[in-house]
Amino acid sequence: MFLGKIIFHIDINAFFASAETLRDPSLKNKPIAVCSNKRGSVVTTANYIAREFGVRSAMPLVEALKLCPQLVVTGVHFDLYEKISAQFVELCKKYTEIVEVASVDECYLDVTQVIKQYKRPLDLAMVIRKDIKKNIGLDVSIGIAPNRFLAKMASDMKKPNGMTVLRQKEVQSKLWPLPIERMHGIGVKSAELLKNAGIYTIGDLAVCKSNHVLFVFKKNAELFIRRANGEDDSELDIDSMVKSLSQSTTLMNATSDYDEITIVIEQLCRELQQRCIDEGVLAQQVTITVKDEMFQSYSRTMKLPAATNSHQEFFENALLLFDANFSEVTVKLLGVGCSHFIFRDIISEQLKLF
Numbered sequence: 001m002f003l004g005k006i007i008f009h010i011d012i013n014a015f016f017a018s019a020e021t022l023r024d025p026s027l028k029n030k031p032i033a034v035c036s037n038k039r040g041s042v043v044t045t046a047n048y049i050a051r052e053f054g055v056r057s058a059m060p061l062v063e064a065l066k067l068c069p070q071l072v073v074t075g076v077h078f079d080l081y082e083k084i085s086a087q088f089v090e091l092c093k094k095y096t097e098i099v100e101v102a103s104v105d106e107c108y109l110d111v112t113q114v115i116k117q118y119k120r121p122l123d124l125a126m127v128i129r130k131d132i133k134k135n136i137g138l139d140v141s142i143g144i145a146p147n148r149f150l151a152k153m154a155s156d157m158k159k160p161n162g163m164t165v166l167r168q169k170e171v172q173s174k175l176w177p178l179p180i181e182r183m184h185g186i187g188v189k190s191a192e193l194l195k196n197a198g199i200y201t202i203g204d205l206a207v208c209k210s211n212h213v214l215f216v217f218k219k220n221a222e223l224f225i226r227r228a229n230g231e232d233d234s235e236l237d238i239d240s241m242v243k244s245l246s247q248s249t250t251l252m253n254a255t256s257d258y259d260e261i262t263i264v265i266e267q268l269c270r271e272l273q274q275r276c277i278d279e280g281v282l283a284q285q286v287t288i289t290v291k292d293e294m295f296q297s298y299s300r301t302m303k304l305p306a307a308t309n310s311h312q313e314f315f316e317n318a319l320l321l322f323d324a325n326f327s328e329v330t331v332k333l334l335g336v337g338c339s340h341f342i343f344r345d346i347i348s349e350q351l352k353l354f
Contacts, residue, residue: 006121007236008109009143009151010128012088013160015105017047018138019084020074031055031071033064044076048160078282078307082342087136095128100236104342106155108148108236125163149232150175152184171230176203183228190216202228245279246287247271248335254293256330265322266315268336273311276338282307283338286314288321291333300325307342314338 012018017032031050033043043064046055053068065071085104092099098110111124118124125142132140139161143154146168153175154166166174181191183202193216199205205213206228210221217224226232247268255261265288276283287301300321304313318336 005110005112005146006115007145007148007151008111008121008125008128009102009145009148009155010092010107010109010132011141011143011155011159012105012132013139013141014045014047014051015084015138016045016076016081017050017074019077019081021047022084022137023077023080024074027072027074031068033061033071033073034076035061035073078342082307084136084138088132088138091132091135092128094131095124098236098238100238108151110236122163122165129161129163147230147232148234148236149184149227150230153182156182156184168230171206172203175228175230176201176206178202180205183224185224185227243341244287244337244339245272245275245281245283246289246335246337247275248289248333250291250333251331254330254332256328258327261322261331261334262319264334265318265336266311268334269311269314269318272314272336272338273309276309279341281341282309283314284340284342285338286317286321287335287337287339288318288326289333289335289337290322290326290329290331293330293332295332297333298326298329301339303340 016034020032020034021027029049031053032047033050033055034045035043043055043057043059043061045057046064050064050068050071055064055068055071061073081104088105089099089101089107092107092109096109096111096114100108102108111121115121115124121144125144129140129142132138141155141159141161142163143151143156143166144164145151145154145166150166150168150171154164157164157166157174178201180186180194180199180201181188183205186194194205194213197212197216199208199213205225208225210225213221213224249264249268251264283304284307285301285303287299289297289299291297302317302321304317308314314336
């Protein structure tokens with residue numbers, strides 16, 4: 001039994017590839033690789049059947065096909081992924097109001113206040129898992145723990161379609177033996193640096209002194225050591241997902257010079273593209289904001305033809321909005337924003353390869 005908080009981490013198994021089987025049921029039980037371009041050279045993600053052949057994310061498609069000649073390659077379908085993700089989040093919110101959307105396919109739930117309705121945390125997890133399977137059609141893995149970090153680690157222990165309880169008293173037996181690269185928050189480069197320093201497992205990190213790993217984690221050294229010991233007092237962030245992004249600038253002198261205005265809008269769109277890349281989002285809507293010489297503010301918004309993080313797409317559509325609405329305005333401030341995001345960390349990174 002948990003005496004304190006109870007946190008669930010729910011992760012949709014092989015989300016993009018699994019979503020493709022909902023779109024096309026004939027793909028069920030077949031090895032699938034999703035690529036941002038069917039003729040693209042890199043695998044964005046693969047389902048578990050394909051992974052059994054050694055197919056992995058970021059693998060060259062040519063290599064993946066050698067490992068698995070029967071591999072079915074699909075393109076990406078953003079609208080489908082967004083729809084399923086929204087259904088997933090709303091379903092999680094049926095069980096508690098404290099939900100942190102960590103990414104398009106994973107949520108943290110604080111179920112501390114609702115768990116009394118169930119005999120065990122596992123019983124609630126089973127209800128949620130069955131609900132997701134019935135109403136969305138996808139399998140999930142659920143980690144159950146007294147804090148956010150342990151819940152994330154637990155959900156990764158049994159995939160696909162598993163449920164794992166990880167108690168504080170089990171940290172030494174279940175967490176410490178894991179290789180250091182399995183620790184959430186530690187990337188490939190950090191793992192290599194730690195191994196070079198003689199830290200091969202999570203347990204090795206848990207018992208080392210913070211000054212021994214300052215060269216890797218800098219000011220966060222103590223934080224990672226605490227987490228390796230199963231300690232994490234961070235609260236769930238229910239407003240974690242950014243809703244909109246914008247860039248603006250105030251001109252030195254108010255102007256109606258179209259060429260100057262065009263240059264400024266294009267630069268703002270380039271800056272906006274970088275922010276979208278940093279946040280791992282694709283936008284479906286663009287907004288232009290104008291303040292005139294009296295600092296009266298006006299905004300216009302339009303839906304984009306497709307989700308994007310391209311500065312050229314932002315620029316062309318923002319300019320259309322400006323031409324249609326503000327071509328006669330003497331401009332003192334210009335702003336360009338985007339919203340209605342699809343959160344695509346994985347796909348966004350792959351798109352940048354093409």
